[in-house]
Amino acid sequence: MTIRHHISDSLLLAHSSGNLPEAFGLVVATHISLCDECRARLAAFEAVGGSLMEDAAPVAMAAGSLAAVMSRLDRRIETPRPVRRLDPRAPAPLADYIGGSLDAVRWRPLGGGVRQAILPTGGEAIARLLWIPGGQSVPDHGHRGMELTLVLQGAFRDETDRFGPGDLEIADEEMEHTPVAEAGPDCICLAATDAPLRFNSLLPRLVQPFVRI
Template sequence: MSIRHHLSDALLIAYAAGNLPEAFGLVVATHVSMCDDCRAQLATFEAVGGAVLDGDAAVAMTDGALDAVMARLGAPEIIAPPSPQEDFPAALRGYLGGGLAAVKWRNLGMGVRQAILPTSKGAMARLLYIPAGQAVPDHGHRGTELTLVLQGAFRDAVDRFGPGDLEIATEELQHTPVAEAGEACICLAATDAPLRFNAFIPRLLQPLFRI
């Protein structure tokens, strides 16, 4: 897999520090599982963070603190090896209960589908299915949108994005992503604010589809 578009250092540092909303953290974890370069960079940031903690003075724990933490964690989960049809990275399969066949899609029109994933407040995560050759309505952003390609590819005003590539869209970006011909494009996307559609119909349906 040839990945050309990577996570920023700022996102990797925030992830290593545990400062990202869950939806953004899911995108980062999924990309890191697909990208050797970002996985190595994340390990570097985590090592630096560990060294900083090692330099701090030790703090005594209360009696029974370890037992209390272990009790809250519960029994260890036994994870079965993935079957061949589980074609999504492990970090994402946990939110779906399986692979592609487990996704509960909702039609958005023109063949485009989405599946909103259960994450905590602060940002939303969703899977997007874009048929080959189909465009997503032209839109801008009121915040940040992370879009990770899992299958197929799309093009927009920025570049081409294939499997493993991540597009980081901010308020400055206005684009019309178009799935390449030949294969449907499936993406994992996370947003921390509603999109800004230009056409009337997408704006009208936006509250219904929670985009």
């Protein structure tokens, strides 16, 4: 797998410090699991963060903190069983959200053969899987916030470039595009948004409230 489109430094830094919404964190973690380059960059950010913590001045703990910790030591902790990865198209971070395989996902049709499945993440940002048949386009649209789109299978092209397996497209409020899935294997993507898309045609705008896209 040759990955050409990577995570930005600002997203990696936010991920390493735990400041990304869960939906964006899922996309970033899934990309990192596929990309040696971004995994190495993340390790560098985490090393810098560790050094900063070592040099930080100590902070007094709140009254009763030690007692609260000690009271929890005897509690029984139920360790969740790891989900077995069943599908090579679903890297480990994603597999935990879908039960191991894309074949188990409950897809919802959006029209033109395009399907989606919204994943269970907390917060206002939404993570979804998109299934786009080869040769099919997504309606042209802009963005009211940030959108991360990670390709898991197949490929798509838009006005900016081509995105294949492992590639991550980062879209912001300045971008308008019309993604088109390449002919061949259907394009499956993991995407996250923190605001509704801004569609340019009427029909997508009419159905938008019902499909949460």
